[in-house]
Amino acid sequence: MYRYRPYVPERAVEYIKQVLESGCLAGTCENFVRKFEEKLSEFTGIKHVIAVSSGTAALHVAYRAVGVRPGKPVAVPGFTFVATASAVLHCNSIPIFVDIDRETLFVDLADLEKKLKKYNIEHVCVVHIGGVPGPVDEVAKLCEENNITLIEDCAQALGATYHGNHVGKFGKVSIFSFYPTKTITTGEGGAVATEYEDLASIIRRLINHGEERRYYYIELGYNYRMSEILAAIGVAEMEIVNILVENRRRFAKVFIEEVENRVSDFVDFQKVPKGASPAWNLIQIMLNIEKIGKSRDYVLQRLRDEGLQVFTVAYPMPLPDTPLFRNMRGISDQCPWKCPLNRIDIGADVFELPNCRWVCERVLSLLVSPAFTEEDAVKIADIFCRVIRSITS
Ligand SMILES: Cc1ncc(COP(=O)(O)O)c(C=O)c1O
DSSP, rough: BBBOOOOTTHHHHHHHHHHHHHHHHHHSHHHHHHHHHHHHHHHHHHHHEEEOHHHHHHHHHHHHTTTTOOOOOEEEEESSSHHHHHHHHHOOOOOOOOBBTTTTTTTTHHHHHHHHHHHHEEEEEEOOGOOOOOOOHHHHHHHHHHHEEEEEEEETTTTTTETTETTTTSSSEEEEOSSSSSOOSSSSSSEEEOHHHHHHHHHHHTBBBBBBTOOOOSOOOOBBBBOOOHHHHHHHHTTTTTHHHHHHHHHHHHHHHHHHHHHTEEEOOOOOOTTTEOOOOOOEEEHHHHOOOOOOOHHHHHHHTBBBTTOOOOOOSSSGHHHHHHHTOOOOOOOTTGGGGGGOOOGGGGGGHHHHHHHHHEEEEEOOTTTTTTTHHHHHHHHHHHHHHHHHH
């Protein structure tokens, strides 16, 4: 039976004990929180890193800090985790969904360009799905030429680089998640990263109730701080982050080679753009369902029957197909749909994303555990190929 498992080193227990014994679990001391932030900054090469309570919280304050508000729609891909778009709603603004490229699963440049003009968009968020960097330089160029702010959702991509730069360095602000399936984990947790000092101080204020000085609040903020106990786990994880990334890379290399050598007619892997070094939180497999003659869900069930619980579907439907976003067409009386400041005439093009739909129908996602070995990769590939062959023969 293969199940996803995070890897947390023994050291984490020692560090948690230190926190408990210190009597300072959160608030003024923030010893481990600061250490964790420093380690993340050093690892990513991004100057300011602010640890927060989740990747979703990170997105919310990142959007707020760069000026997302009612009347300022944000372009996001239709194929991503809900938080990329729901955090826009939390700013009382509207996500404008953009189609993706079928090979890289990154935002489609032509559709993005069209929608930037049509909806007068000032903010774009891109997502490095599975930890595979998309061609973010092209989007960065487009944004720069049009004076648009780029945000990078690197929730799944800590450790991934593109032409030698860590992802998250291309946007004005970027975010990471430390949920257990991510490159490193703190259980729940996230971080915001930026090169800009002014943005960093806005973000620090927003995660701390909008407090400018003790008990003096200048804007609506949140309690999104990370606790010392979680940061203690984070510090232990960062001490072995290179090993965690390398393990995933080795696993992905062996698994992909094994599968491509045997059942290449029936599957395509997410394309890794030139110059990209993925962090492989997920291996995204596009099934050729026409040739296989069965649905993706049928294949998934067969794999699970064989004990491969590591397979899942990220994601089974484009976000704009879910009721939360469908309702943006205006059935609610509440913000953001009907805020007086926020009247945006949303066209069908925000909901009809043919490439997202095509991918959602056939994508199968392998959760890559940092605890897996190359031997595990061979065994999982063997079972995978056997299942595909038995369905197609
Ligand atoms: C692409 C993406 N964005 C944002 C998030 C939100 O992160 P969290 O679960 O830490 O809130 C996730 C987490 O699954 C994600 O995959």
